[in-house]
Amino acid sequence: MSLWAFGLIDSDVFDFVERCRKHTATGPLLSDLLETVRNLGFEHLILSGVPLGGQKLAPMVELNGWPAGWFDRYVEAEHAAVDGVCIYSAKTLKPFVWADVPAKWSATEGSRRVAGEATEFGICSGFAVPMLSVHHWQSVLSFASSQKTCATPASPTGHHGSVRWHVNSGPVRRWRRNGRCPDRPRKGGASVGRRRQDLI
Template sequence: MAPNCGSIDQVFEFVEVCETLTSFEECMHAIRPIVADLGFSSFILTGLPLLNRPLEPLVLLDSWPGGWMERYSSQNYFEVDPVGQNVLATSSPFLWGDAPNQRDESLSRPMLGEAAEFGLRDGFCVPIHGATGWQSAFSFAHDRKIDASPRELAAAHLLALTVYGRLRILHSEEPHARTRLTPREREVLTWAAAGKSAWETSALLGISEATVITHLDNTRRKLNAANTTHAVVVALQTGELQLY
């Protein structure tokens, strides 16, 4: 399927204005149409529970079909959910269908069947790095097989990280400290935000690929970012980066 450029542009527009949102309700209202245009029907943003602890109190945003969260929590489905368990094992975004089944399939199969009946057949999950580790996740879902392009999935990834960052601030956590990037670091990060590889950026700026990689490493370190996409989000939120 060809990338939906309009929905991708909406994500970047949201990144630029998200700091004006003042409540969880405003965030929910703002991202619903963007999520739909990216090709998903529902989503959830939640912390990850400790063993045998409930998930429901950790949920920040929830547009799951009615009744599913109650069912999921009452049956402690997180313990047998391949998607939930894979979030604990990886820091990389993944399609639900790519999550390995780490438990007995006889335990997860009924849960997956019920999820499909609720309209949660397939999806895309973004593990999110918090202050104490990979402790949250933003999961997008649909009632059919996901047919999203890599660019649309990258946009969903960026949206998830941006929303989480804003909600963390609204949840009375400290915003990121302002850390000045050098002009070259800001330039390299701007090209990364535009989708350029390190090699492409090196050609555009007339520097070596190794130098570009070093600048990106320094940027992630200064911004305390888990990856380059996260660094872009943090830089936008702190005013270090402006996308035009």
């Protein structure tokens, strides 16, 4: 890959981070992020807390850019409990290509079933960025591609940019501060805890 391509990826990521400050709702934010990651070879994404100990996934999702129908099937079948990518996202803070999830979690019958079903919705490979979270033990920003293998980001800038965006983007930050998403009804306030102060 050429140095020009490295520069293009860096520029796309940082341009997106700057645009985040202008977004006031999660819908436009998600559309902008999806458009940005298409330049990196990904068509879908999800930003969510990582469910632990029987937690349900749906209430933990912050941005849902999964294909129509796949998220509903994933939640209804409680795939998070057996999906190797989801399980591994709770065990590391290092970004990883889905195909690199250790066999201990990716080679189980349940995890293989999830991967197989995902292909029915055009999800064949992906890249995950686990990160510390304010309201959950850990969160993950997971990107999906219809290609059988996805390109590993050429530089760590994409990861750093996504973490910076996750903590500092206007709509998500305001939602975390107020305990609500701008596109959803208010459910009560949320104080800024020690963990959030450390992230900021």
